[in-house]
Amino acid sequence: MEIEKLLKEVKADYQKTELPSYLKNEGWSNLTYKLTSQKGSIFGLFFRNSFIFAAIIIVALGTTATVSQASNPGDILYPVKIASEEIVAKITGNPNKKIENRVEEIINLTQEDKDIEKILEKYEEDLKNANENAQKEEQKENLKQNLESLENKLKEAQAQNPNSNRLNQARELTQQAQGQVKGQKNQKENSQENRQDDHNNKKDK
Amino acid sequence: MDEVNLLILKAQQEDKDAFGKLYGIFYKRIYRYCLFNCHDQATAIDICQETFLKAWKSIKKFEIKKGGSFQAFLFTIARNLIIDQARKKKDLQLEKFQNLEAVDTTEEDIDKKSEKLKLKKALFKIKEKDRQLVILRFFEEMSFGEIAKITKTKEGALRVRIHRILLHLKEIIENGN
Numbered sequence: 001m002e003i004e005k006l007l008k009e010v011k012a013d014y015q016k017t018e019l020p021s022y023l024k025n026e027g028w029s030n031l032t033y034k035l036t037s038q039k040g041s042i043f044g045l046f047f048r049n050s051f052i053f054a055a056i057i058i059v060a061l062g063t064t065a066t067v068s069q070a071s072n073p074g075d076i077l078y079p080v081k082i083a084s085e086e087i088v089a090k091i092t093g094n095p096n097k098k099i100e101n102r103v104e105e106i107i108n109l110t111q112e113d114k115d116i117e118k119i120l121e122k123y124e125e126d127l128k129n130a131n132e133n134a135q136k137e138e139q140k141e142n143l144k145q146n147l148e149s150l151e152n153k154l155k156e157a158q159a160q161n162p163n164s165n166r167l168n169q170a171r172e173l174t175q176q177a178q179g180q181v182k183g184q185k186n187q188k189e190n191s192q193e194n195r196q197d198d199h200n201n202k203k204d205k
Numbered sequence: 206m207d208e209v210n211l212l213i214l215k216a217q218q219e220d221k222d223a224f225g226k227l228y229g230i231f232y233k234r235i236y237r238y239c240l241f242n243c244h245d246q247a248t249a250i251d252i253c254q255e256t257f258l259k260a261w262k263s264i265k266k267f268e269i270k271k272g273g274s275f276q277a278f279l280f281t282i283a284r285n286l287i288i289d290q291a292r293k294k295k296d297l298q299l300e301k302f303q304n305l306e307a308v309d310t311t312e313e314d315i316d317k318k319s320e321k322l323k324l325k326k327a328l329f330k331i332k333e334k335d336r337q338l339v340i341l342r343f344f345e346e347m348s349f350g351e352i353a354k355i356t357k358t359k360e361g362a363l364r365v366r367i368h369r370i371l372l373h374l375k376e377i378i379e380n381g382n
Contacts, residue, residue: 003324003371003374003375003378004371006320006321006324006378007324007339007343007344008343009320009321009324010321010324010325010344011343011344013321014237014241014340014344015237015344017236017237017240017241019233019236020236020246020250022250023232023236023250023253027228027232027250027253027254028225028228028229028232030254031228031254031257031258032221032225034258035221035224035258035261
């Protein structure tokens with residue numbers, strides 16, 4: 001049989017397809033429940049747009065925070081940098097990034113002969129906070145290493161700019177902080193030794 | 206303006222009753238088209254209903270002035286849904302079809318039935334999109350112009366394509382491959 005003739009035969013079967021009673025009796029009435037406004041509900045529109053809006057905000061904030069990391073005091077994005085530092089320090093519990101940023105700012109701005117008095121004040125405050133936060137032995141060791149590396153950076157910067165008093169001040173602050181960390185460590189070691197001695201004395205008695 | 210176009214215009218103004226009349230005109234054809242492709246009554250009903258739901262949501266995009274065919278509009282939606290469904294259940298179709306045919310015996314001439322069965326089986330051995338073209342052209346008796354709109358192809362290319370599909374079907378029936 002030719003293919004066209006066969007197709008006609010199958011077409012006859014196809015057109016005889018019986019409709020299920022569900023579709024005949026309830027098809028339209030069930031569908032009509034689902035027919036919402038063609039404009040889309042305000043609720044759906046709000047949520048669809050709010051997701052897009054939220055995504056734009058997140059991307060914009062992320063980009064601003066990243067770009068702000070290169071800013072120095074006086075720049076528009078500097079407050080963003082300080083705010084993001086605070087957030088990172090709170091989330092990670094590690095304030096070392098703050099003092100690293102201050103040292104970078106001090107070095108950059110002394111190269112440009114700008115006044116850094118306020119940054120030095122902030123640096124002193126951040127060093128104090130970092131010291132207070134370093135309670136555990138591991139944190140103290142990290143801070144100690146970090147301060148050593150910052151001291152080296154400042155030393156290198158001072159070698160290139162030997163007349164800068166501000167760099168000298170920054171180094172002094174760093175050294176003081178190093179001394180405090182070491183002092184705390186020594187104090188702790190001494191108190192442990194004292195406790196051990198007391199314990200031994202009691203044993204001897 | 207004919208009745209269907211008037212109903213479309215009303216449905217575009219969110220008139221559900223008018224859309225209900227359009228449903229009444231076309232749902233049988235959409236259902237049988239879905240059933241032939243899916244061989245599962247429940248799936249065919251779901252796709253049929255989903256077709257009209259999607260048609261309602263996008264009916265404002267349908268342009269009567271540009272000579273749009275509403276049946277082509279509906280069959281485009283149904284075809285896309287069937288293709289999506291086929292992707293999900295790729296291997297089940299032929300098996301289902303064969304089972305259905307084994308049960309469905311009538312008193313028709315055995316040779317004739319055997320030939321018809323061969324063609325039906327051959328239709329499920331060709332590509333999904335090619336099968337849709339055969340159904341639309343030979344079972345739904347649509348013009349090449351309408352099918353070209355549904356499948357978004359050029360009419361000339363479509364004629365050539367359908368001619369090749371028929372040759373391919375013939376070959377499958379004769380050789381069984």
